[in-house]
Amino acid sequence: MxxxxxxxxxxxxxxxxxxxxxxxxxxxxxxxxxxxxxxxxxxxxxxxxxxxxxxxxxxxxxxxxxxxxxxxxxxxxxxxxxxxxxxxxxxxxxxxxxxxxxxxxxxxxxxxxxxxxxxxxxxxxxxxxxxxxxxxxxxxxxxxxxxxxxxxxxxxxxxxxxxxxxxxxxERQASRTYALEQDLSQVVGALRSGIVLINADGRLRSANPMALDLFPALAHHPAAEVISGWEDQPEGAWETVQRGEDDRARHLLLSRSPMEDGGAVLTIEDVSRLRRMEQEVRQQERLSAVGRFAASIAHEVRNPLTALSGAVQMMEVAPEDQPLREIVLDEVARIERLITDLLESARPQAPQLQPTDLGAIITAVVTAMGADPRIAGRVSLETQLKAAPTLLADPDQLRQVIWNLLSNAAQSMTEGGVVQVRLGAEGDGVTVMVRDEGVGIAEADLARIFDPFFTKRTGGTGLGLAVVDRIVRAHGGQIRVRSRLQQGTTFAIWLPLHPHNPTAPTEDQDAPR
Structure with missing residues (x-):
């Protein structure tokens, strides 16, 4: 106008x-x-x-x-x-x-x-x-x-x-619409599930913070390149395993719903913790069965084994038969260790808590293992022990944990190498990290390494890591494992400074690994 x-x-x-x-x-x-x-x-x-x-x-x-x-x-x-x-x-x-x-x-x-x-x-x-x-x-x-x-x-x-x-x-309608958009944005942003909106051409339209946390590359790459296989999946839900940027395997439950414009809505939920809990329940069931089995035969086997070992030691044999005698004694000792591991795995004792210097325990175990002729000269043990607070723990059980981890690491390096042991404070606890340069563990086997009797190493009992898992969980701790074939394995154990109600794990107890 x-x-x-x-x-x-x-x-x-x-x-x-x-x-x-x-x-x-x-x-x-x-x-x-x-x-x-x-x-x-x-x-x-x-x-x-x-x-x-x-x-x-x-x-x-x-x-x-x-x-x-x-x-x-x-x-x-x-x-x-x-x-x-x-x-x-x-x-x-x-x-x-x-x-x-x-x-x-x-x-x-x-x-x-x-x-x-x-x-x-x-x-x-x-x-x-x-x-x-x-x-x-x-x-x-x-x-x-x-x-x-x-x-x-x-x-x-x-x-x-x-x-x-x-x-x-x-203006009022726009204000209400904006308020609704803000409320919806806050609700979607607070969801523990990822929400991804994808255009018909596969480009990202929008994603909530949880989706970007699960897949940071979504912000810069097409969805088909980041979330593999979603285009080939029909409507409904499916589960997949993908590796995150931290190289850890994640179990993801995805569901796809179509949109009127040809796009799709993907809902993503990280069920890794649920799958670990299910695995732990199954493991506890197996451990319970092993415990009952071990308790019924351990003493029956140990008594005649002790008598056999004593008789062989007292036997007088010709010099040319001495190697055979040593073989018998070595095998008897190996069976004795197997029975000991069986009893420890089947009937774990509740931790006897007392102020414990984990750094001192690591130093003692490394010194003792370095003097072992089977390890000295072939495997180098390196430690990096930062100042860490004293924690309430069972020193004997933690010594067993460190020994088993270092023993496994040394045995995995058939051609020798370096085993690194690190200690440091993390949150309201301490973390021990054991890293080797061994043959590594296949991804398909990672879920079973804490199962009793599971081993891929000749001569192994398959009980060492099961004992480690029991002790760590009894202290309220967690175990994280990362491994690649021919690139080595890293075990990271976190232990709280003050465990709450530490007990021996049973088939009904569930703790994070």
Whole structure:
């Protein structure tokens, strides 16, 4: 509206300026001043767009300048009968939006007064010029225009009220929509499941924080490259195992739902902890069975074995038979160790807690193992023991844990290598890390390494790690394992400083590994 009124005013002024004779310099100057006034009104309109100024005052000043410009043009072009008097209507309509409906009626009244005064003045001139017959036409024009002013004010006021009501309703609706979007965003962001929206072409549309935490590469790569196999899966749920950026295997439960535009919604849930718990329950069931079996035969086997060992040691044999005698004694000792491991695995004792310096235990075990001729010269034991707080633990059981881990690490390196042992504080506990350069563990076997009797090493009993698992869980700790074939294995054990209700694990006890 403002731009249209300005264009009409400036256009009429330019046209009038061109039609005025060269000799009428004064009239040209008046038109130039009016043009400047119109441009100033346009500048005020631009200033009114700045929300930091008093828009109400600027609107009234702008209407006053409009009134002055239109009145000047009307007076210079036939007065009340000028065709440019119709521009008052545009200003009245604009005032309804600039101020309000009552303001537009006030503007219409002002314009009607001005036009009426111009009509009186022009009618007086008709009488003086002896042309009273032109008065009826003048009165008719002025009356119609005045009626048009008020009619335009009423209609524009009503339309403006409806427009403002609609704008307010849209603003309220937009505010409610924004609030709902924020609530939905917070709810989706707080979910422990990942939500991924994918376009029909496989590109990511959006993802909640949990999904980006599970798959950080989603922010920069197509979903098909990050979440393998989702395009080939039908609607419904499926489970997959993928490795995260920390190289740990994760069990993910995914479900796919189609969207109307050809895209899809993927729901992702990390069920790794649930699968570990299920595995631990199965392991406890197996350990319980092993315990019952071991308890029933251990003593029956150990008694005759002790007698056999004593008899062989007392036998006098020829020198050429001495190697056979040593073989028998070695095998008897191996069976004795197997029975000991069986009893420890089947009937673990509750930890006898006392202040324990884990660093001192590691140092003692490393020193003793380094003196073993089967290890010395073939395996190098390196320690990096940072200052760690004293913890409440059973020192004998922790010594067994460290010994078993170092023994496994040394035996896995058939061609020798380095075993690294690290100790440090972590949270409200301590962490022991044992890393070797051995043959590694296949991914398919990682889930079974803590099962009793599971071993891939010739001569192994398969009970060493089962004992480690029992002791660590009895102390309220956790075990993390990372391994790659031909690249070595890392065992990380975390133990709390103050275990809560430490007990020997049973088939009903469940603790994180």
């Amino acid at each position: 403002r731009l249209g009124l300005t264009v009409v005013l400036l256009g009429s002024l330019v046209l009038r300026w061109l039609t005025v004779g060269q000799a009428q310099v004064a009239e040209r100057e008046r038109f130039t001043l009016i043009a400047i006034l119109v441009c100033a009104a346009m500048a005020l309109s631009a200033i009114g767009l700045n929300r930091r100024v008093d828009v109400h005052r600027v609107a009234w000043l702008q209407l006053a300048m409009d009134c002055a410009a239109i009145t000047a043009v009307t007076l210079l072009t036939k007065g009340a009968s000028s065709v440019f008097g119709g521009l008052y209507v545009l200003s009245v309509v604009g005032s309804a939006y600039l101020v309000d409906g009552r303001g537009s009626l006030l503007v219409a009244a002002v314009y009607a007064t001005i036009l009426g005064l111009m009509g009186v003045w022009q009618g007086w001139e008709y009488v003086n010029l002896g042309a009273p017959e032109r008065l009826p036409g003048l009165i008719s024009d002025v009356s119609l225009r005045v009626m048009g002013f008020f009619l335009a004010a009423l209609l524009a006021g009503k339309l403006t009220e409806r427009l403002r009501a609609a704008e307010e309703q849209l």
